[in-house]
Amino acid sequence: MHPLICFQAMTCSIPLNGWAAGLRTFRWHAGIEFFQQFDNAEILDADVDVDARVEKSGHYIGVDLEVRGSVTVACDRCLEDLTLPVEVRPSFSVKSGASVSSGGEGKEGEREILLLDEADADLDLGQVIYDYVCLSLPMQRVHPDGACNPDTVRFLSLGPGNEEAVENSPFAALKGLFDDNNN
Numbered sequence: 001m002h003p004l005i006c007f008q009a010m011t012c013s014i015p016l017n018g019w020a021a022g023l024r025t026f027r028w029h030a031g032i033e034f035f036q037q038f039d040n041a042e043i044l045d046a047d048v049d050v051d052a053r054v055e056k057s058g059h060y061i062g063v064d065l066e067v068r069g070s071v072t073v074a075c076d077r078c079l080e081d082l083t084l085p086v087e088v089r090p091s092f093s094v095k096s097g098a099s100v101s102s103g104g105e106g107k108e109g110e111r112e113i114l115l116l117d118e119a120d121a122d123l124d125l126g127q128v129i130y131d132y133v134c135l136s137l138p139m140q141r142v143h144p145d146g147a148c149n150p151d152t153v154r155f156l157s158l159g160p161g162n163e164e165a166v167e168n169s170p171f172a173a174l175k176g177l178f179d180d181n182n183n
């Protein structure tokens with residue numbers, strides 16, 4: 001069993017023809033280059049391992065993925081690097097276009113259905129892996145309380161309506177001046 005590693009092209013494809021029924025495993029590493037090819041500017045760094053377990057039996061092809069590692073994004077609160085863990089295990093049934101009667105994509109039991117163009121001899125899982133990693137990230141991406149860069153947080157929090165900013169503004173002195181004139 002020889003894992004296929006796609007460090008350079010970062011196309012995580014599985015050749016479906018040329019092997020008989022049985023189980024094969026593949027392993028890829030998705031670094032930042034992988035995410036850059038999808039023009040994702042949010043992900044600043046990545047270290048993700050992908051294990052694929054592919055079972056072929058007659059016309060049936062099942063794919064079980066295990067995607068684990070971490071990605072680095074900017075913290076919503078302090079904008080410093082924030083490393084988030086990634087762990088998703090999606091499973092798929094692969095169907096060729098001709099064998100799907102109607103409906104197209106959907107679910108079959110616990111498995112998502114992946115449609116495969118029949119002319120396509122390889123199953124490219126790059127987009128699927130990318131989508132699952134992105135969907136696994138939380139909506140709000142912030143460091144745990146107290147772990148943000150205090151300087152950046154303070155700077156970003158200064159603005160109109162901020163008590164501290166008003167105290168330090170030149171208009172604070174003017175306010176006192178007008179009060180005196182009224183007396």
Ligand SMILES: [Zn+2]
Nearest residue numbers: 075078143148
């Ligand atoms: Zn932060």
